Amino acid sequence: MKKLINDPEHVVTEALAGMAEAHPGLRVDLENKVIFRRSAPSPGKVGLVSGGGSGHEPLHGGFVGYGMLDAACPGEVFTSPVPDQIIEATKGVDGGAGVLHIVKNYTGDVLNFEMAAELCAEEGVEVASVLVNDDVAVKDSLYTAGRRGTGATVFVEKIAGALAETGASLAEVAKTGEEVNARSRSFGVALSPCTVPAAGRPTFELGPSEVELGIGIHGEPGRTRAPIAPARELARVAMDAVHTDMPLSGDCLVMVNGMGGTPLAELYIVFAEVAAYLREKGATPARSLVGNYVTSLEMRGFSVTVCRLTDDLTRLWDAPVETPALRWGR
Amino acid sequence: MKKLINDPEHVVTEALAGMAEAHPGLRVDLENKVIFRRSAPSPGKVGLVSGGGSGHEPLHGGFVGYGMLDAACPGEVFTSPVPDQIIEATKGVDGGAGVLHIVKNYTGDVLNFEMAAELCAEEGVEVASVLVNDDVAVKDSLYTAGRRGTGATVFVEKIAGALAETGASLAEVAKTGEEVNARSRSFGVALSPCTVPAAGRPTFELGPSEVELGIGIHGEPGRTRAPIAPARELARVAMDAVHTDMPLSGDCLVMVNGMGGTPLAELYIVFAEVAAYLREKGATPARSLVGNYVTSLEMRGFSVTVCRLTDDLTRLWDAPVETPALRWGR
Structure with missing residues (x-):
């Protein structure tokens, strides 16, 4: 196994130490493994907490x-965060207006966030939660009952986060987060597997000319395997899966996401195909992200996530943001 | 070969079409293969043009x-842009204050930029150029006489670009670009090769436990091969090479750059080691970039680039920037 690590057991902590060095706007609690905004908690603002297994950076x-x-x-690689972490984070960001948990639909994540929410509620912190389950590829999977949560998490975090900055209530922020999830769908394609450091071997095998259609972000099986095909065809498979589940129309927010090991130029080629597909259906790629946002270590492949925008959601998407991985307009 | 492409011959044009779709702030001339700022030319502002082989996106x-x-x-993958492209770009950004070419030191790039500069000068466009040659790994290489130009290109483009926005003259912008290059050094380490689409096979071979120390951004050989080692040791090899060539002191701008296929968490682990090394030498990692900035398709590995800052360079680094890959403070 060739990886830029020191010790497979300390990957998460050592990466957090690097984040703390690189981003003075963050306060990283290395002991509890929580990444805080330096200014948290913000009095009167709803606090937003998310989390999940590591290996999906950013x-x-x-x-x-x-x-x-x-x-x-961040949990260990591809492993849910523990309730103690989530409690630490929730209390640490409670500015008196309550805290929203944004949870990807994996059984471990859901259970641990629920447990943390209950314990925080007992201590007087109001908690609501949004469950993200945008992946149309499969219903029920290796780590999930129901659909998996993937790329739409970025949209929910950005849009709910923008609304929270306006002083909206916990109920309003949660409702908008749910709306974003409800209007979003994703589908992923893998060209290669990835290797969890502590396991030391690839999570699955793919033949030299094979791709996995509908892959999950931990390498969970998708719908089927198929021979490698032109980007145009792979993009069409992904978009057909999305469109069948949620007919595309109007202004769309589109993410073409790398899995960690995909060259950016290839993602732009896929994005051009996705945009053409949307126009063909009478929809518009009004806003976009192209790059590595929800990765699976060094996996090669892409996922596409589409959110059907409303005017309100567009305004919130366009609002200023200042994080290590997403930054504009401030 | 598994890649998200339609046709190996059209990779660059199709990726450009995707960029044009994704970034309304750009104007992409697909015929001449030039990516323009939509507002170019800016009257009275020095125009900045760079370029080189594709496959290093962003x-x-x-x-x-x-x-x-x-x-x-952008040239074809790992191939210099042709003079016609550079002429088109240079004329297209000339707002009357002259144009600066930022050129990485590869023989083909240097020749083609020189030829374009001469032809533009004949047509009355004043052109100056900055040659970037920051890679300490080897002197003379597969495509280069002298040192190769790599990561410092990002620093030169950002800092010279910020100065140009203030209305500085061509001579001033060129001088500052040269200063950034003179104060910067890089060193790269590869864990895997990459495959040029038109070639269809890896650029070189590496054993299952081998890394290449001092790798170039096209997979050119470095100083030596070595067994995979902890990130701490690989970071130390890179930083020793930099420090031996340019003793590190004061405030430093540090980039830990992925080669395209490296998980972000691994880059943060390397960054933590690089920051510790700098402190050990009495220097400070005052500013940083961690991520994919100068890639080699899907190569796995990292490069580190350090620039010894001055107060002026720090101010220019911090100045607002709004591009697809680097954006802050506006």
Whole structure:
């Protein structure tokens, strides 16, 4: 196994130490493994907490900052954060207006966030939660009952985060987060597997000319395997899966996301195909992200996430944001 | 070969089409293969043009925008842009104050930029150029006489770009670009090779436990091969090479750059080691970039680039920038 690490057991802590060095706007609690916005808690503002297994960077720690999350709880690689972490984060960002948990739909994540929310509630912190389950590829999977949560998490975090900055209530922020999730769908394609440092071997095998259609972000199986095909065809498979589940129309926010090991030029080629597909259906790629946002270590491949925008959601998407991985307009 | 492409011959044009879709602030001339800032030319402002082989994205097209480049000329993958492209770009960004070419030191790039500069000069466009040659790994290489130009290109483009926005003269902008290059050094380490689409096979071979120390951004050989070692040791090899050539002191701007296929968490682990090394030498990691900035397709590995800052250079680094790949403070 060739990786830029010191010790497979300390990957998460050592990466957090690097984040703390690189981003003075963050306060990283290395002992509890929580990444805080330096200014947290913000009195009167709803606090936003997300988290999940590590190995998906920049998700979630790279989205902590003004206009997005107040804290993120990274679990071990591809492993849910523990309730103690989530409690630490929740209490640490409570500015009196309550805290929103943004949770990807994996059984471990859901259970641990729920447990933390209950314990925080007992201590007087009001907690609401948004469950993200945008991946249309499969229903029920290796780590999930129901659909998996993937790329739409970035949209929910950004848009709910922008609304929270305006002083909106916990109920309003939660409702908008749910709306973003409800209007979003994703589908992923893998060209290669990835290797969890502590395991030391690839999570699955793919033949030299094979791709996995509908891959999950931990390498969970998708719908089927197929021979490698032109980007145009792979993009069409992904977009057909999205469009079948949620007919595309109007202004769309589109993310073409790398899995960690995909050259940026390839993502732009896929994005051009996705944009053409949207126009063909009468929809418009009005806003976009192209790059590595929800990764699976060094996996090669892409996922596409589409959110059907409303005027309000567009305004919130465009609002200023200042995090390590997403930054504009301030 | 598994890649997200349609046709190996059209990779660059199709990626450019995706960039044009994704970034409304750019104007992409698909026929001449030039990425322009939409507002170019800016009357009275020095125009900045860079370019080089494709496959290093986001370099250079991702750095076109306010506070950085006015245009970029992408050649075919790992191939110099042709003089016609560079002429088109140079004329297109000339706002009457002259144009600065920022050129990485590869023989083909240097020749083609020189030829374009001469032809533009004949047509009355004043052109100056900055040669970037920051890579301490080897002197003379596969495509280079002298040192190769790598990561410092990002620093030169950002800092010269910021100065140009203030209305500085061509001579001043060129002088500052040269100063940044003179104060910067880089060193790269590869964990895997990469595959040029038109070639269809890896540029070189590495054993399952081998790394290449001092790798170039096209997979050119470095100083030596060595067994994979902890990130701490690899970071030390890179930083020793830099420090031996340019003793480190004072405030430093540090980039830990992915080669395209490296997980972000690994880059943060390397960054923590690099920061510790700097402190050990009495220097400070005052500013930083951690991520994919100068890539080699899907190569795994990292490079580190250090620039010894001055107060003026720090101010210019901190100045607002708004490009696809670098954006802050506006």
